[in-house]
Amino acid sequence: MPRYAMTIDLSRCMGCRACMVACKVENNTPEGHFWMYVFRFEEDEFPRTRIWFLPRPCQHCDNAPCVKVCPVGARYKREDGLVLTDFQRCIGCRYCEVACPYGVNYFHWKHPNKAQYLDYNDDPEVRERTGGAMPPYRNPDQDVRYGQERRLTAGSAHYRGVIGKCTFCVHRVEKGLEPACVANCPVRVFEFGDLDDPDSAVSQKLRSSPHFRLLEEEGTEPRVFYLNGTPPSPDVREVMPVKGGRRS
Amino acid sequence: MSGRAITLPYGVGRITPGWLALVGAAAALVGLGAFAYAQQEIHGHIVTGLRDWGSMGGAPWGLYVSFIVYFVGVSFAGITVAAFIRLLRLDYLRPISRAAEILTIVSLILAAFSVLADLGQPWRGIVNLFRYARPQSPFFGTFTMVIAGYLFASLVYFYLAGRRDAYLMAQHDSPLRWFYRMWAAGYRDTPQERERHQRTSFWLALGIIPLLIIAHSTLGLVFGLMGGRPGWFSALQAPGFVVLAGISGIGHIVVIAALLRWALGTPERPAMAAFRWLGLALLVLGLIYVYFTLVEMMTTGYAGREHEQELAKLILTSYYAPYFWVGMGTLAVAIGLLAVQALSGRWSIPLLVVSGVLVNVTAVAKRLIIVVPSLTHGSLLPYGTGMYIPTWVEGSIIAGLMGLGALMILLFMKIFPIMEVPEPSGAEEVRG
Amino acid sequence: MISQRALVALMVLAAGVAVMVVSYFLLAAPWGFPPEAEDFSNPRLPFAPLIFIVGVMMAFAAAIVYELWPERRRG
Numbered sequence: 135m136p137r138y139a140m141t142i143d144l145s146r147c148m149g150c151r152a153c154m155v156a157c158k159v160e161n162n163t164p165e166g167h168f169w170m171y172v173f174r175f176e177e178d179e180f181p182r183t184r185i186w187f188l189p190r191p192c193q194h195c196d197n198a199p200c201v202k203v204c205p206v207g208a209r210y211k212r213e214d215g216l217v218l219t220d221f222q223r224c225i226g227c228r229y230c231e232v233a234c235p236y237g238v239n240y241f242h243w244k245h246p247n248k249a250q251y252l253d254y255n256d257d258p259e260v261r262e263r264t265g266g267a268m269p270p271y272r273n274p275d276q277d278v279r280y281g282q283e284r285r286l287t288a289g290s291a292h293y294r295g296v297i298g299k300c301t302f303c304v305h306r307v308e309k310g311l312e313p314a315c316v317a318n319c320p321v322r323v324f325e326f327g328d329l330d331d332p333d334s335a336v337s338q339k340l341r342s343s344p345h346f347r348l349l350e351e352e353g354t355e356p357r358v359f360y361l362n363g364t365p366p367s368p369d370v371r372e373v374m375p376v377k378g379g380r381r382s
Numbered sequence: 383m384s385g386r387a388i389t390l391p392y393g394v395g396r397i398t399p400g401w402l403a404l405v406g407a408a409a410a411l412v413g414l415g416a417f418a419y420a421q422q423e424i425h426g427h428i429v430t431g432l433r434d435w436g437s438m439g440g441a442p443w444g445l446y447v448s449f450i451v452y453f454v455g456v457s458f459a460g461i462t463v464a465a466f467i468r469l470l471r472l473d474y475l476r477p478i479s480r481a482a483e484i485l486t487i488v489s490l491i492l493a494a495f496s497v498l499a500d501l502g503q504p505w506r507g508i509v510n511l512f513r514y515a516r517p518q519s520p521f522f523g524t525f526t527m528v529i530a531g532y533l534f535a536s537l538v539y540f541y542l543a544g545r546r547d548a549y550l551m552a553q554h555d556s557p558l559r560w561f562y563r564m565w566a567a568g569y570r571d572t573p574q575e576r577e578r579h580q581r582t583s584f585w586l587a588l589g590i591i592p593l594l595i596i597a598h599s600t601l602g603l604v605f606g607l608m609g610g611r612p613g614w615f616s617a618l619q620a621p622g623f624v625v626l627a628g629i630s631g632i633g634h635i636v637v638i639a640a641l642l643r644w645a646l647g648t649p650e651r652p653a654m655a656a657f658r659w660l661g662l663a664l665l666v667l668g669l670i671y672v673y674f675t676l677v678e679m680m681t682t683g684y685a686g687r688e689h690e691q692e693l694a695k696l697i698l699t700s701y702y703a704p705y706f707w708v709g710m711g712t713l714a715v716a717i718g719l720l721a722v723q724a725l726s727g728r729w730s731i732p733l734l735v736v737s738g739v740l741v742n743v744t745a746v747a748k749r750l751i752i753v754v755p756s757l758t759h760g761s762l763l764p765y766g767t768g769m770y771i772p773t774w775v776e777g778s779i780i781a782g783l784m785g786l787g788a789l790m791i792l793l794f795m796k797i798f799p800i801m802e803v804p805e806p807s808g809a810e811e812v813r814g
Numbered sequence: 815m816i817s818q819r820a821l822v823a824l825m826v827l828a829a830g831v832a833v834m835v836v837s838y839f840l841l842a843a844p845w846g847f848p849p850e851a852e853d854f855s856n857p858r859l860p861f862a863p864l865i866f867i868v869g870v871m872m873a874f875a876a877a878i879v880y881e882l883w884p885e886r887r888r889g
Contacts, residue, residue, distance in 0.1 A: 171437050173764065190763070197848035199610060205521035206514040207843055207855030225510050226427075226502020228442040229521060235610025235762045237436025241502065244428040283852055294426045295502025349762055352610050355848070368688055372764050379438045515863035516843040516855065526863060531870040538874045542881055567882055578881060586877045 136328035138215045138302060140316070141339045142189050144363030147323045149174050149187035154376070156318035157191075160303060162273055162291040164249035166379015167240040169290075169300040170315050174374045175366060185373075188366065189323065191315065192217065192238040192300035193348060193356030200230035200239070209297075215357050216302050218287040224296040231297060235352050238299045243379070245294040275305040302326070329357075392646055392799045395556060401792065408789040415782010418775045419499065427502060431772045441757035441770035446500035448749040449780050452630065453493035454528055454601055455623070455745060459631020460486025461536045462594060464543070465587035468580075474655040477801045478639045483540040484794060485634055488787045490533040495786070497529070499779050520607060523600030532597045535590050542582060545569040547803045558797055598624040605752060612689040613697075613756035622674050628667045630745035633716075636660050636738035640731050642801060650804050658729050664737060665720040668713055675710070693760050702755045709747030712740040819883035823876045830872030837866040 149172060157163070157170035173188040194217045200209050201217060208223035209230045219230075231239035251271070261270075276289020281304070288305035290298045303313035307326075311317065316324040327334035336359070339345075343361040350356075350365075390396075421429050433440020460482040467475045498504040515522050548565035551558075569575060599620035605611075606619030639660065643651045682694045697706050716737040723729045758768035794800070816824075841862035846854030857863070 166434075166438050168437050175764070196850060199608070201849045201855065202846075203519050203521070203607075204855065205516060205519040205525065206510045207516050207857075208510075208514075210852050210855035211850055213851055223506075223510055223514065224503065225507035227500070227507070227521065228502070229519070229604075231434065231442045232611060232757065233608055237434075237761055237763060237765060240434050240438070241442060242426070243430075243433065244426040293503070297502075349610070352762070354610075366764055370764050372766060375766055376437060377439060380433055380440065512864040512867070513861050514843075514857055516857070517838055518843065518845045518849065518854070522842075522863070526867050526870065530867040531874075534871050535874045538877055542877060545881075568884075575881075582877050582881050586874070589874065 135213045136215075137330045138194070138307070138326065139329045139336050139357040139359065140191065140194075140302070140313075141325045141336050141343075141345070141359045141361055143323050143325075143339070143343070143361045144186065144188065145361070146321045147172075147187045147189060148321060149185075150320065151376075153189055153315035153319050153324070156314040157300070157303075158251075159271070160273060160306070160314035161289050161301070162246070162250065162271065162276065163240070163298070164242065164244075164246040164290060164379070165251075166249075166377070167290060167298065168376060168378075169238070169240070169298070171238075171376070173366070173372055175370045176373045177367065177370050186363070188360070188363075189315070190236065190238070190348070191313075191358060192302070193236055193354065193358045194300075194302060196355035196357065197353060199233040199235070199352075199354060203229045203233045205229065212281060212283070216304055216307070218281075218285070218301055218304060219297060219299065220285040220287060221292045221296050221298075222286050224293075226295040226297065228297060235349050235354065239297050240299065240379075241297045242290075242294050246291045249379070250291070273305075278305065280304050280308045390551060390554060390556060390799075391803045392795070392801055394551070394796060394799055395558075397796065401796070405789065405792050408785040408792060411781050411785025412789060413782075414778045415780075415785065418778035418782065422499070422775055422779070429773060429775045431770055431776065433768075433770075435757045435768055436761060436763075436765045439758075439766060439768040441754050441768060443500075443753050443757060444770050445750075445772045445776040445780060446496055448746070448753045449783070450493050450496040450500065451601055451623070451749045451753075452746055453489045453496055453783075454524075454598065455627035455630045455749075456634050456742075457486045457489040457493065457532070457536075457631065458594060458598060458624075458627035459635050460484070460489075461532075461539060461587075461590055462628065462631070463635060464539060464583075465591055465594075468584045468587040469591075472659060474653050475659060477650055477652045478635060478642065478656060480540075480543065480802060481638045481642060481800055482635050483536060483543065484791055484800075485631070485638060486536045487533065487540060488790050489634075490529060490536065491790070492783045492787050494529050494533075495783055496780075499783075520600055520604040523596065524604060527593060527600060528597040532590075532593055535586070535593055539583065539586050539590065541565070542579060542586070543802075544798065546571055546576070546579070547799050550803050551799070561797070595624060598627045610762060611756050612687065612760040612762070613693045614752070614760075616678065618674055618678055619752075622671070622678075625667055625671050625674065626745055626748060629664065629671060629713075629741050632660055632664045632667065633738035633741040633745070636664065636734050640735045640738075643731065646801070650801060654729060657731060657734055661720050661723060661729055661734050661737070664741065665717060665724055668717045668720065668741065672710075672713065672717070689760060689762055693755060696759050697751060697755055701759070702751060705747050706751050709744045709751060712747070713744040716740040716744070818886065819880055822883060823880035826879050827873050827876035830869045830874075830876065833869030833872060834866055835869075837862050837869060841865060 151172045154168055154170050154172055163169055171190045175186050177184045194215055198217050201211050206223055206225055208220045211217045228241055273289055279286055312326050316326045325335040325339055327336040339361055345359045345361045346365055347356045432442055432444050434442055463482040464479050466472055467479055501507040511525050515525055545566050548562045549569040549571055552562035552566055602620035602623030605614040606616055608614045639652045682690050696702055719733050719737045754770050758770055841859040843857045844854055
């Protein structure tokens with residue numbers, strides 16, 4: 135059984151947020167839902183101002199507070215380390231959202247189909263104009279039940295009134311692919327792989343680079359390791375945030 | 383059967399214009415709440431002011447969760463008063479026992495409905511909670527012990543305590559005679575049965591007290607176990623919830639007792655001794671709560687983490703300060719009024735009612751202060767701050783629930799005596 | 815000598831407590847420190863929480879049993 139983890143190289147990240155877009159397209163997350171989010175931070179004062187960037191996926195913690203508090207076990211941790219949400223069991227209490235210290239959970243305040251982008255419903259006019267070059271936006275992989283447990287856990291476009299978060303692209307991982315953010319980053323900030331495999335990219339990176347985990351003091355034991363950087367200090371300021379999802 | 387019209391005790395069966403007006407007002411509120419809930423069912427929770435915290439800058443828990451806690455809190459006092467009557471033999475409290483029991487039952491039902499209003503998938507919630515609920519989640523205790531266990535235990539207590547009055551009511555020819563007979567279930571009001579009921583309710587009260595502590599502590603633990611939420615993570619949440627529950631519940635009972643005393647005007651009405659006991663209990667609990675608040679403020683101020691200190695400053699001095707100080711201010715005024723009465727030995731029912739209302743304002747304000755600021759301003763990662771403004775949907779659903787509670791009590795008053803009927807003096811007629 | 819009604823009521827109470835203990839510790843989802851696998855998110859038996867609630871209700875219903883148990887006919 136692999137033990138999946140992700141490394142994020144902060145010295146490479148240039149804050150382009152391509153990973154945010156890739157995640158959104160891959161998982162069909164509705165407006166305002168950023169399963170992958172990238173902070174743009176500014177520190178200190180001119181002329182010593184420093185700008186740096188911090189991608190924030192779900193940390194898939196080993197001691198996940200969201201798993202502990204879910205009243206019905208819809209949020210659960212798999213043996214391979216992925217923390218997933220069963221969209222058919224979730225009752226929408228949002229306890230996982232308030233328990234998570236990282237803010238990675240997004241609740242479907244309205245039906246996800248009503249808050250989408252592009253040709254979500256496979257508009258035939260788009261297909262005709264592009265000659266089929268542009269694939270339909272809605273990802274059919276999210277309708278498949280994954281894992282031995284056969285639960286509906288991938289993608290976002292299912293029900294209203296349930297919660298969603300980064301799944302490490304379980305529907306891709308099950309096929310042996312990398313998560314969308316990892317595959318689409320232009321400067322290879324991310325690595326994803328098996329911690330128990332000493333030759334995997336994550337194991338090699340962890341051996342060769344200094345690393346930290348976010349909010350280590352909370353005891354959540356995240357599976358996301360940040361390389362070549364330091365945790366955000368109390369004086370850091372977020373600039374250029376990506377808001378959204380507030381309007382009805 | 384005698385042709386003489388029998389009046390049943392305490393206005394049972396008698397529809398008055400005043401009662402109809404109250405029922406109409408309550409029903410109007412219920413209608414408004416139902417309309418608002420329909421909007422929420424059609425469009426989803428997007429019609430509320432709730433949003434995700436973090437990058438979306440909102441609060442995922444707000445009015446609904448605050449009132450879930452508030453309604454469960456109010457339910458505390460009902461059965462506690464009933465329990466104290468049995469355990470400490472406080473007979474002068476007996477006239478308010480049934481009203482207190484009704485308050486517990488009604489407010490637990492309102493709490494359950496508030497939960498359903500808050501859930502994104504309420505119908506699924508009903509099935510999945512019974513099917514999959516996990517003991518490791520603090521919500522397990524809230525669901526099983528509070529809403530199921532506590533409600534059932536209170537219903538059992540209420541049913542058994544009402545059998546004697548059901549038997550007395552069944553002596554008269556009335557449209558609901560079949561109902562009274564069913565409730566009485568063969569009760570004969572013999573000394574042996576009365577003594578048996580005393581014993582049963584003693585042990586039942588003894589069993590309900592630990593359930594009460596568990597129920598309210600579990601609700602406190604929902605918040606107190608959240609290590610990653612500044613302002614929530616505290617060992618004081620559970621005991622604080624128990625104490626504030628007692629405060630809001632006894633505040634309600636004071637108001638209800640005053641209403642009974644005024645509306646019924648019979649010699650069996652609640653005596654001043656009952657009000658004195660309630661006032662003292664409210665004073666003691668209020669002082670304990672002030673103590674808890676001071677300890678919490680001192681601990682945070684002395685050695686709290688940076689995020690906790692920032693949040694405390696926000697609540698005490700800036701953005702949320704009005705709500706906090708209104709809440710503590712009303713508590714301070716209530717404590718002042720109660721202390722003056724306690725020290726002088728002269729109790730005034732209007733002042734007690736004012737105290738009862740004020741402490742409920744405290745309870746609502748404090749619940750909101752517990753739930754919302756940590757979500758809008760308490761993130762450990764440097765997201766921007768958030769904002770939460772409830773919409774008319776949330777307000778209407780809460781108002782509708784309160785109307786529903788009032789409606790249930792009003793309807794109950796007309797089918798069953800709201801106070802225990804005194805021993806019949808031998809004559810057929812019972813005062814009403 | 816314990817009366818028949820007291821005996822039955824105590825049995826109902828004991829049964830209720832037994833049902834609560836068994837359903838909480840053996841049938842519902844186990845506690846996990848940390849909750850590192852799917853087992854900690856599923857009950858061992860579906861509807862174990864309902865069984866738990868039934869146990870709570872049985873324990874308190876013992877009071878009803880005690881009061882409503884029919885009187886023994888004399889002679």
